[in-house]
Amino acid sequence: MSLKSTENRWGSVARMLHWLMALAIIGNGIVGLVMDEMPRGMSKLNTFAIHKSIGLTVLALLVLRASWRLFDRKPDDEPMPRWQRLAAHATHGVLYLLMLAIPLSGWIYNSAHGYALQWFKLFNLPALSEKNDALSDFAGDTHEILFWVLAVVLVAHVGGALVHHLFERDNTLLRMLPFARLRPKNKGDQP
Ligand code: HEM
Ligand code: HEM
Known part of the structure; x- marks a missing residue:
């Protein structure tokens, strides 16, 4: 199994990531939605800390x-038809942007609100802004809206x-899955 991607399939590093x-x-996202509904108390604070640490891990x-x-x-x-290729590439670009913007907006919200930030209680991370109520509201709303986007x-x-996978019966999904055998492209091709 190759670490790097080939012309036919994603490499194991890209797939694992x-x-x-x-x-x-x-x-x-599920932790975020659940913690929002939790009653005030230590378990809510701990869940917030885990949520932020996982989010920072996503950023890294x-x-x-x-x-x-x-x-x-x-x-x-x-x-595949040209429009489908363009749509898939555009979707991937938007997904990369969201993977950056969601954790960053959470970090800005946290900073502007004046909360401390730690990564799994191991080390502190700096605030990205001074305490600022307007920025905190904006970043908090952005964080939630971007999650729904x-x-x-x-x-x-x-x-x-x-x-x-199901209708075109091509390798788009299989080549991103771990351990999957590719379908032969044409009769006689090696998988
Ligand atoms: C993969 C990354 C992340 C995802 C998918 C995510 C998702 C969410 C969701 C769905 C909520 C609930 C929104 C609501 O109903 O109000 C939320 C809340 C929150 N998130 Fe994140 N988040 C991520 C990363 C982060 C990071 C890196 C931080 C801070 C460093 C953070 C800080 C917060 C805070 C403080 C809240 C509570 C907001 C409030 O009080 O309403 N998040 N997040
Ligand atoms: C939060 C969840 C997900 C995110 C952020 C995400 C993001 C991405 C991104 C950015 C790419 C493009 C990779 C590149 O060009 O470098 C990609 C490819 C892919 N994703 Fe996801 N993905 C997620 C979940 C899923 C799920 C649940 C499936 C299952 C059906 C899936 C199936 C695929 C496949 C099959 C490809 C390869 C497409 C190709 O080879 O052209 N993804 N994903």
């Missing part, structure tokens, strides 16, 4: 993933992957 981040982002993984992507190649697109874009992203 994709699924690790997908799990962390979706999981952290994004830096790693974007750097790897510059160094790695992208597999060639599976055959992500949820909508993800429906299109996952829907697209499933349509390719």
Whole structure:
């Protein structure tokens, strides 16, 4: 199994980062929604701390993933109409922007609100701004709205992957999955 991507499939680093981040982002979104409804108290504070630490981890993984992507190649697109290719690329671009903007808006919200910030109680991170109520409100609203934008874009992203897998019967999904055997492209091709 190759670390780097080839013309036919994503390498193991790109695949591992994709699924690790997908799990962390979706999981952290659920934690965010749940913690918002929790009664005040220690467990709410602890859940906030875990939410922020997972979010910061996503930010660090994004830096790693974007750097790897510059160094790695992208597999060639599976055959598909031009509009679909453009839509898929645009969706991926928006997903990268959201993976940056959601944790950053959370960090700005946290800073402008005057909360301290730690990564899993191991070390402190600096505030990105002075205490500022207007900025805190804006960043908090942005954080929540961008999360719902992500949820909508993800429906299109996952829907697209499933349509390719189930109806086009191509390798779009399989080449991103760990341990999956690729479908032969044409009769006689090696998988
Ligand atoms: C993958 C990254 C992240 C996702 C998907 C995410 C998602 C969410 C969601 C869905 C909420 C609930 C919004 C609401 O109903 O009001 C929330 C709240 C919050 N998030 Fe995040 N978040 C992420 C990263 C971060 C980071 C890095 C920080 C801070 C460093 C942060 C700080 C907060 C805070 C303080 C709240 C509570 C806002 C309030 O009091 O209403 N988040 N987040
Ligand atoms: C928070 C969740 C997710 C995010 C942020 C995300 C983001 C991305 C991004 C940015 C790419 C493009 C990679 C690149 O060009 O460097 C990608 C590719 C891909 N994603 Fe996701 N993804 C998520 C969840 C999922 C899920 C749940 C599925 C399952 C159906 C999925 C299936 C795929 C597939 C099949 C590709 C490869 C597309 C291709 O080879 O052209 N993703 N994802």
